[in-house]
Amino acid sequence: MANMVQAIRLALHYGEENLGVKEIFGEDVGPPLGGVFTATQGLRTAWNSPLDERGIVGAAMGLAWAGFRPVAEIQFVDYIFNVIDLLKLAANATWTSGGRYKTPMVVMTPTGSGIHGSIYHSHSFDSIATKLHGMKVVCPSTPLDAYGLMISAIKDDNPVLFLKPKALLRVKGEELIPGEPSDEKELRSMIDAPIGDRSQWKPRWPDVKEYAIPIGQGKISKPGADATVVTHGRLAPVALEVAKAFAAAGTGDVEVVDMRSLVPYDWELIKSSIKKTGRVLFLNEETEITNFGEHLFRRTVDELFYDLKVRPRLLCGKATPGIGLSPVLEYAIVPQKTDVERALRELLDEPA
Amino acid sequence: MAQSSVAVSGGPFGTMDKALLLKIHALMVRARVLEERCIKMGRTGEGYFWIGGPGEEAFNVSLGLQVKKGQGPRYDYLNLHYRNSATLLAMGAATIDSIRQMRTVATDPYTKGRNFVNHYCVPEWNVVPVTSTIETQYSSAIGTAIANARTPGDAVTIVTGGDGGTAEGDFHSCLVWANRPVLPLPILIIVVNNHYAISVPEATQHGEKKISDWGKVFGMAAKTIDGNDVAESYAAIQEALAYCRKERKPYLLEAVCSRLHGHSSASGANRVNEPDCIAIFEEKLAAQGIAKKEDFDKVWTQALAEVDAAHQQVKKEPYPAPDTIWDGVYFESLPSSYPRKGGS
Ligand SMILES: Cc1ncc(C[n+]2csc(CCOP(=O)(O)OP(=O)(O)O)c2C)c(N)n1
Numbered sequence: 001m002a003n004m005v006q007a008i009r010l011a012l013h014y015g016e017e018n019l020g021v022k023e024i025f026g027e028d029v030g031p032p033l034g035g036v037f038t039a040t041q042g043l044r045t046a047w048n049s050p051l052d053e054r055g056i057v058g059a060a061m062g063l064a065w066a067g068f069r070p071v072a073e074i075q076f077v078d079y080i081f082n083v084i085d086l087l088k089l090a091a092n093a094t095w096t097s098g099g100r101y102k103t104p105m106v107v108m109t110p111t112g113s114g115i116h117g118s119i120y121h122s123h124s125f126d127s128i129a130t131k132l133h134g135m136k137v138v139c140p141s142t143p144l145d146a147y148g149l150m151i152s153a154i155k156d157d158n159p160v161l162f163l164k165p166k167a168l169l170r171v172k173g174e175e176l177i178p179g180e181p182s183d184e185k186e187l188r189s190m191i192d193a194p195i196g197d198r199s200q201w202k203p204r205w206p207d208v209k210e211y212a213i214p215i216g217q218g219k220i221s222k223p224g225a226d227a228t229v230v231t232h233g234r235l236a237p238v239a240l241e242v243a244k245a246f247a248a249a250g251t252g253d254v255e256v257v258d259m260r261s262l263v264p265y266d267w268e269l270i271k272s273s274i275k276k277t278g279r280v281l282f283l284n285e286e287t288e289i290t291n292f293g294e295h296l297f298r299r300t301v302d303e304l305f306y307d308l309k310v311r312p313r314l315l316c317g318k319a320t321p322g323i324g325l326s327p328v329l330e331y332a333i334v335p336q337k338t339d340v341e342r343a344l345r346e347l348l349d350e351p352a
Numbered sequence: 353m354a355q356s357s358v359a360v361s362g363g364p365f366g367t368m369d370k371a372l373l374l375k376i377h378a379l380m381v382r383a384r385v386l387e388e389r390c391i392k393m394g395r396t397g398e399g400y401f402w403i404g405g406p407g408e409e410a411f412n413v414s415l416g417l418q419v420k421k422g423q424g425p426r427y428d429y430l431n432l433h434y435r436n437s438a439t440l441l442a443m444g445a446a447t448i449d450s451i452r453q454m455r456t457v458a459t460d461p462y463t464k465g466r467n468f469v470n471h472y473c474v475p476e477w478n479v480v481p482v483t484s485t486i487e488t489q490y491s492s493a494i495g496t497a498i499a500n501a502r503t504p505g506d507a508v509t510i511v512t513g514g515d516g517g518t519a520e521g522d523f524h525s526c527l528v529w530a531n532r533p534v535l536p537l538p539i540l541i542i543v544v545n546n547h548y549a550i551s552v553p554e555a556t557q558h559g560e561k562k563i564s565d566w567g568k569v570f571g572m573a574a575k576t577i578d579g580n581d582v583a584e585s586y587a588a589i590q591e592a593l594a595y596c597r598k599e600r601k602p603y604l605l606e607a608v609c610s611r612l613h614g615h616s617s618a619s620g621a622n623r624v625n626e627p628d629c630i631a632i633f634e635e636k637l638a639a640q641g642i643a644k645k646e647d648f649d650k651v652w653t654q655a656l657a658e659v660d661a662a663h664q665q666v667k668k669e670p671y672p673a674p675d676t677i678w679d680g681v682y683f684e685s686l687p688s689s690y691p692r693k694g695g696s
Binding site: 022044047049050052054055057058059060061062063064065066067068070076084086089093094095096097098099100101102103133134136157158216264265266267297298299302 | 383424425428429431461462463464466467470471473477478480481483487490491492494495496497498499500502509522525526528529533564576619623679681682683684686687689691696
């Protein structure tokens with residue numbers, strides 16, 4: 001099965017061939033590297049830009065206004081902070097123009113912790129991203145979801161920030177992308193560039209098919225009756241693993257809601273799950289002060305207070321200025337599997 | 353006024369013909385009268401903040417008349433700042449629309465009452481949304497210029513901004529991207545130098561001898577001109593646009609202009625004593641025997657009547673309804689579960 005970078009590459013290839021994508025660019029995005037995580041390797045329309053995030057986002061905005069459907073990359077989300085004002089402009093152009101300008105652009109960027117990335121390769125951006133109203137924000141946790149969300153992002157007439165969880169980029173999927181060869185070695189030989197000289201290399205693209213996951217649609221990755229965990233990105237498979245272990249041990253039936261889209265988000269799905277279980281944990285790796293999960297928390301209290309059996313919970317990153325390199329520090333700052341286990345245990349065990 | 357297309361050969365106007373000169377004059381006057389009205393509306397509480405282009409009419413009209421106007425990458429893109437009212441009028445915009453924007457009425461075609469005056473947006477003419485954020489248009493111009501570069505034809509991107517803003521990174525991003533060896537961009541990079549950024553004199557913050565000297569770093573075409581002079585502006589824009597259109601390369605044009613009403617209404621927007629491009633132009637037109645004082649008076653009277661009528665009309669137009677705040681958050685309509693209450 002394809003891993004997430006391969007899935008993104010396949011979606012971008014599909015976009016080049018079928019959805020009018022003509023410009024895919026960013027730092028090291030073109031040959032020979034094809035992106036520092038190889039998400040753009042072998043793509044026909046991928047090119048290298050100057051080392052200039054403002055130029056990259058500005059170029060994407062101008063191209064979008066000119067009716068192109070650009071896909072731009074910010075190499076790490078940690079380096080997106082110097083373009084927040086431009087992202088805000090991309091996000092508000094439709095509104096300020098009274099609905100007359102479309103801004104169909106995708107900005108993709110690796111996000112979050114989990115690769116021992118220290119202070120500038122571990123950041124999350126969810127809270128700020130979700131305050132750029134007019135921008136859509138997605139964050140997949142599986143290769144197939146990444147494929148389907150990228151196709152929807154390309155087709156969308158609004159700017160879409162596509163957050164790629166760094167820790168999941170090399171994780172293989174459990175579902176085939178439509179058109180993907182079933183032998184993963186074959187896929188690798190077709191679309192992964194060789195090590196060393198690759199100047200003569202050309203990818204052989206499988207005939208992948210359209211598969212779009214609507215932006216704004218979450219999914220239940222494991223149904224459950226006793227408690228709900230609402231999460232996305234790197235922590236979605238962690239929550240799923242814990243929920244499955246609890247189920248196997250007969251110690252709790254947890255429903256896992258993978259948001260996939262942060263804005264707009266699937267409130268109906270979240271709401272119906274919480275109504276069913278009466279217990280909810282919001283789980284993400286952003287820092288605690290003004291966390292995006294706090295918004296969901298507040299809405300839960302406002303709209304579902306009388307459906308709750310126990311107080312809702314938020315498990316998220318500590319409000320430190322950065323994420324330390326030593327694993328001891330990283331694990332102390334960002335939620336890990338044991339933290340998720342503990343939080344879900346407490347949620348399940350509290351008497352109603 | 354009788355118009356003829358006889359070339360006024362030689363003299364201060366070079367090859368510009370009489371009809372063109374009189375057309376430029378009328379547009380400059382309309383733009384001035386319009387801005388003066390907007391300033392007044394701000395003072396009398398009929399509008400709020402004012403910022404605009406009195407003093408830049410010679411350059412801005414000359415620019416607007418030479419735009420290849422249309423929609424899509426086969427036409428010029430304009431990434432403008434907030435002093436380009438005369439450019440818009442020269443392209444064919446109606447004075448009434450600026451008055452609408454100043455009064456924040458629902459009929460404001462640029463922003464539906466959402467943004468300051470002179471923050472235009474005209475998709476049909478490739479005028480991308482003007483924003484208050486200084487210099488960001490030099491970043492978006494990279495993108496529209498790539499679109500032009502990728503499209504067969506002679507269309508270019510035009511970007512305008514002030515001298516102060518050139519200290520921002522976006523200006524330098526624009527220069528770097530416009531001069532990439534793998535894809536030079538057909539882009540006319542304009543800086544209107546009025547020697548001030550709000551209250552801060554250029555001379556106290558900028559050691560560059562001329563802003564156009566930035567072009568030297570790249571070996572690119574660049575020039576500084578007197579933007580208060582119609583003929584010089586028109587010819588320089590003509591030359592620069594012809595170069596960008598044919599060579600598919602960038603051109604840096606610095607136009608030195610007056611700022612006749614200060615920075616904005618925040619500093620009172622009172623008339624200051626700097627050279628007035630319209631007065632200069634009228635003097636030259638008269639000296640060349642192209643038009644007389646009575647002709648000018650007619651143009652001013654006509655512009656005033658037009659703006660008066662527009663103003664009276666706009667007074668009758670409704671303000672936007674509160675529930676329009678949800679229009680255009682996304683290009684399509686909002687999902688029903690989007691939070692809309694503003695809290696609990
Ligand atoms: C990024 C940003 N910083 C500051 C401001 C506030 N501001 C508005 S206009 C201005 C001065 C601009 O000067 P200049 O670029 O010379 O253009 P001018 O207004 O003189 O035409 C400033 C500082 C702003 N709008 N945007």
